[in-house]
Amino acid sequence: MDKVMRLASENGLVIFSKSSCCLCYTVNILFSELGVSPYVHELDQDPEGKDIEKALIKMGCSAPVPAVFIGGKLVGSTNEVMSLHLSGNLMPLLKPYYSFN
């Protein structure tokens, strides 16, 4: 879907989220703990939210939210992010996006 890909490529780190979703919150917390600030797009505040959800499922994301994109590529949902992190493969991916706050 155009909007998804546009948002994903415009921002290095994107989380498609819903403001009431606690797993979206979990991934957000993890990213800030790791020193990065992703662009969070709340689907429940986007009129095209439902379409974006469908598109994310179609792209193969295990759950519509949270959907994490790094460097324009779909990484996956909470499962995929957690697996990556525990295997030590998440940090290298996030390196280009470290913010020094």
Place this chain on the structure above:
Amino acid sequence: MNYSSTQFVTPNSMTYEPVQQTGFWGDFTVNGFVNSPSPFILEVDGKLSNQSEDSSHGMVGILDGYDQEDSKRGEKSGLQVSRRLAQNREAARKSRIRKKAYVQQLENSKIRLLQLEQELERVKQQGQYMGEGVDASQLGYSGNPKPGIETFQVDHGHWVEEQNIQTTELRNALKSQIGEIELRILVDSCMSHYFNLFHMKTIAAKADAFYVMSGMWKTQAERFFLWIGGFRPSEILKILIPRLETLTEQQLVEAGNLKQSCHQAEDALSQGMEKLQQILSSTIAAGQLGEGNYLPQMDAAMERLEALVRVLNQADHLRRETLEQMARILTTRQAARAFLALGEYFERLRALSSLWSSNPPEPA
């Protein structure tokens, strides 16, 4: 069920009045339609012309009586009588259909009642099982377990037995001079055994998320350490890693990284859980507290509870990943020692629970 007081036509009653449409089974619902005669009317209209033999054998006696009447009164009243007869037959036929459907539903209800009685028996027995050594009331888990949970309790009992057996096998294998390949098989089956548990818990969470959250299937001492429906993965690493001798530099670094990332993931999920609690709390407390009418809040809260299943699954996913990554870092022998240590750790916790149950500490 209300029965209207009109008479049901039997072969023995010689009534000249057409039976009222509602009849004996009038208030009974057939196929979910309450008292709607339309499905039957269409059929009947089409069949008015060819009545007689098929469904009217019960009416034969009355017909014979009418025939004699006909010849006495002549053709004109004969037409009126035939019309009345047709109406009678139609009504009786409809009545028979409704009766058949009613009997069918009675049969279904009987079966359902039997099922409910059986389930009640099972749940009662389960209630006794839960009473043994489990402080259900103290921890506020009231009521009988939902269906699917009894299965889980039984399966979990078997799971623990199997785990104890595996722990013993590992102990013996490490003492003996068992080969690498056989040891690897043992380690892999220990790993699969834990994965089975997480799979069982996923199914149980769908059946009753609150039950899985409460850890009620575990013993008291295990429940003391409960984190989102199970053990805390970082705690496991903290116990096991220092006990593994002969870790290489590389292994030490990797183990340290695993500990840290596990901790971070756990922290994030804990905060996600707190967020769910906040959301649920504000959903329940929404509107005027004290009004006395809170059905909309209940509906909204039930929807929120769906997220609990997701969080539980995520916690089990984290446990699974932690065990997998730990085994990946270690050699076969080290992994065997780790699983042995883990198995015995849980054994000790369960032993503590047994001891405590039979020997609670004296009040000071």
